[in-house]
Amino acid sequence: DTAVSQTPKYLVTQMGNDKSIKCEQNLGHDTMYWYKQDSKKFLKIMFSYNNKELIINETVPNRFSPKSPDKAHLNLHINSLELGDSAVYFCASSQGVAGAGYEQYFGPGTRLTVT
Amino acid sequence: AQSVAQPEDQVNVAEGNPLTVKCTYSVSGNPYLFWYVQYPNRGLQFLLKYITGDNLVKGSYGFEAEFNKSQTSFHLKKPSALVSDSALYFCAVRDPFSGGYNKLIFGAGTRLAVHP
Numbered sequence: 422d423t424a425v426s427q428t429p430k431y432l433v434t435q436m437g438n439d440k441s442i443k444c445e446q447n448l449g450h451d452t453m454y455w456y457k458q459d460s461k462k463f464l465k466i467m468f469s470y471n472n473k474e475l476i477i478n479e480t481v482p483n484r485f486s487p488k489s490p491d492k493a494h495l496n497l498h499i500n501s502l503e504l505g506d507s508a509v510y511f512c513a514s515s516q517g518v519a520g521a522g523y524e525q526y527f528g529p530g531t532r533l534t535v536t
Numbered sequence: 537a538q539s540v541a542q543p544e545d546q547v548n549v550a551e552g553n554p555l556t557v558k559c560t561y562s563v564s565g566n567p568y569l570f571w572y573v574q575y576p577n578r579g580l581q582f583l584l585k586y587i588t589g590d591n592l593v594k595g596s597y598g599f600e601a602e603f604n605k606s607q608t609s610f611h612l613k614k615p616s617a618l619v620s621d622s623a624l625y626f627c628a629v630r631d632p633f634s635g636g637y638n639k640l641i642f643g644a645g646t647r648l649a650v651h652p
Binding site: 425452461462463464465466469471476477511513515517522523524525526527528529530 | 568570572574577578579580581582585587624626630634635637638639640642644645
C-alpha cells in the first residue's frame with residue numbers, strides 16, 4: 422500500500438518539450454512538496470502546498486509550475502525542458518504545515534533525463 | 537544563512553562495529569533536526585528527529601542521534617552496523633525563517649559503506 426506515489430518513474434525527453442510528473446499521497450496529509458535532487462545527490466525544495474494553497478515557492482524558473490487539484494495530489498508541469506532540468510524529482514508529504522516539525526514522507530522519485 | 541554541514545562524503549565501517557555519521561548545523565533559535573536515509577534508486581526515508589526534550593533521540597532500525605547544543609551537532613549513531621545499513625544519509629534542519637512552514641534545508645549527504 423504505497424504511501425506517496427509518483428508517475429512516471431522514468432522520463433526521457435528532448436529539449437524544448439513539455440512534461441508533467443504526478444504525485445499522490447494516501448496518508449491523509451495536508452502538506453505536499455516537490456524536491457529536486459541533482460546528479461551530486463544535493464536535495465533542494467522547490468515548492469510546497471498546504472490544502473491546495475501554495476506556501477513555499479523557491480527560486481525556480483517559471484517554466485516549472487506546480488498544481489494541486491486537491492490535498493492528496495500535487496503535480497509538476499515543466500515547460501520548454503532544458504538539459505539542466507535533468508535530475509530526480511521527489512514528491513513528499515507531511516501532516517500539518519507548521520511549528521511542530523512534522524517529518525516528511527517521500528515518494529520513490531521520478532528520474533528525468535533531457536537529451 | 538541557515539545551513540547544515542555533513543563533513544564526510546563517505547564513512548566506511550566494518551559490520552558489527554559502531555558507526556557515526558556527523559552533522560553540524562547553523563540556524564537561528566532552537567533547531568528542528570532530522571535524519572533521513574536514501575537507499576539506491578529509492579526515496580528518502582525518515583529515521584528520527586529532534587524537536588525538544590532529551591538530547592538522545594532514538595529512531596528506526598536501531599539508529600539514534602545526539603543533539604549537542606554547545607557543539608551545534610546532531611550526529612547519527614548505531615552501536616553495531618549492518619551491511620544493509622549501507623546507504624546515503626541526509627541530515628536536515630527546518631528553516632526557522634520559512635514563515636512557520638516545514639521548509640527543510642538538507643546537508644549534502646554522507647555515503648555509509650558497511651563492509652562484511
